[in-house]
Amino acid sequence: MHSTKHNRRRGALRAVAVAFPETVRRNQWWEDHHPALVANAREATLAKLWDNFADPSTLGAYDRAFAPYLRDPWRGTVERRVMGPEDTARSLSARAIREAMEAGGYGPDDIDLILVNALRPDSHVVGDAAFLVGELGLRAPAIDFETACSSALVGVHLASDLIAAGRYERILVVTCCTYTRDVDQADSFSWFLGDGAGAMIVEAVEASPAHEGLLAAHTIPTVETCGAFAYHLELVDGAPALRIVGNKKLAGRSIRDHSERYLRTCVDGALSEAGASLSEVDFLVCNTPTAWYGPFCADVLGFEGRFVDNYPRFANCGPALWPNNLHTALCEGRVRPGDLVLGYSIGSVSTACAVLLRVGEVAVGAQP
Numbered sequence: 001m002h003s004t005k006h007n008r009r010r011g012a013l014r015a016v017a018v019a020f021p022e023t024v025r026r027n028q029w030w031e032d033h034h035p036a037l038v039a040n041a042r043e044a045t046l047a048k049l050w051d052n053f054a055d056p057s058t059l060g061a062y063d064r065a066f067a068p069y070l071r072d073p074w075r076g077t078v079e080r081r082v083m084g085p086e087d088t089a090r091s092l093s094a095r096a097i098r099e100a101m102e103a104g105g106y107g108p109d110d111i112d113l114i115l116v117n118a119l120r121p122d123s124h125v126v127g128d129a130a131f132l133v134g135e136l137g138l139r140a141p142a143i144d145f146e147t148a149c150s151s152a153l154v155g156v157h158l159a160s161d162l163i164a165a166g167r168y169e170r171i172l173v174v175t176c177c178t179y180t181r182d183v184d185q186a187d188s189f190s191w192f193l194g195d196g197a198g199a200m201i202v203e204a205v206e207a208s209p210a211h212e213g214l215l216a217a218h219t220i221p222t223v224e225t226c227g228a229f230a231y232h233l234e235l236v237d238g239a240p241a242l243r244i245v246g247n248k249k250l251a252g253r254s255i256r257d258h259s260e261r262y263l264r265t266c267v268d269g270a271l272s273e274a275g276a277s278l279s280e281v282d283f284l285v286c287n288t289p290t291a292w293y294g295p296f297c298a299d300v301l302g303f304e305g306r307f308v309d310n311y312p313r314f315a316n317c318g319p320a321l322w323p324n325n326l327h328t329a330l331c332e333g334r335v336r337p338g339d340l341v342l343g344y345s346i347g348s349v350s351t352a353c354a355v356l357l358r359v360g361e362v363a364v365g366a367q368p
Helices: 028-033 035-044 061-069 089-104 129-136 148-164 188-192 251-274 293-301 318-331
Strands: 009-019 023-026 079-082 113-119 142-144 170-178 195-206 213-221 229-236 239-246 283-286 340-346 351-358
Touching: 009 089, 009 148, 009 213, 009 318, 009 351, 023 028, 028 035, 061 251, 061 293, 079 195, 089 113, 089 129, 089 170, 089 195, 113 129, 113 148, 113 318, 129 142, 148 170, 148 195, 148 213, 148 318, 148 340, 148 351, 170 318, 195 318, 213 251, 251 293, 251 340, 251 351, 283 293, 283 318, 293 340, 318 340
Parallel strands: 113 142, 113 170, 283 340
Antiparallel strands: 009 195, 023 079, 170 195, 213 351, 229 239, 340 351
């Protein structure tokens, strides 16, 4: 999947906002409610889904980044946002959309297309897109799409390409994660998961080297991770319920063994398309599905200190990870107008994607 860099138009980010549940669940919650689970995890040393690696000094970048967390049962997770009984994928997505539109000064008639991702949506098979249009009083067509944790970045890529093709002037991309409603809190897997949503507005600008916008993109499949995670239907308290299930043998190993190749392939492809080099890039915005993934990416690419890692505060909130890190970078002034930003996101059982974008004036919603 490649962007049409020779067209006269491209998509530029105009607004970014995030929304999270109010409930913050810290590690102490499991100490209080499931003490035996925590004690067993400490005794076992390693979390149930991750492999025990050899001496990190003899291994590659991924294992070096992972090494500091070998003896931490929480694997660097400090807190996560957890959906309450009134929260839904649609309510989180709607909050993020309202924040982005208000920040950017947009009304219902200003959006031409909405790209909606939820992992997972509130109903089975049918996505949340049409429901959100109705709830928010928008006038644009809405399309559901899904490519797991890389959805936000792929959504920006798709939006820019549709704008470059002349189809639309302004596209809203919203991504949402609802992991915690589908995981047993008495399972240590729940320690690493959180919920949240992000919304971004992409607008048409003139395509020239000096102007802002998405300059290039490169997306590849992550087929080696197929089977690492899945949703299964199980009986919970006598009723059928979806549960996220991780393959103990495959999950950690497949991500570890292929992460560096995915990263380099996507980044090299995007840079080549743009005719740029890493030395020209000002900042890295990557997704952070684990505590060590951001440091790993920064180490491989040479961006030490020039990236944002929200994992300790929000844990793995899937497709909301990338917009949340971008939002933080903008709010803290670490990414400024004129900066050349490298975006990268990996999704299990889906795709990995890198984009190169020149940032202009971007309106931001409130910090969570």
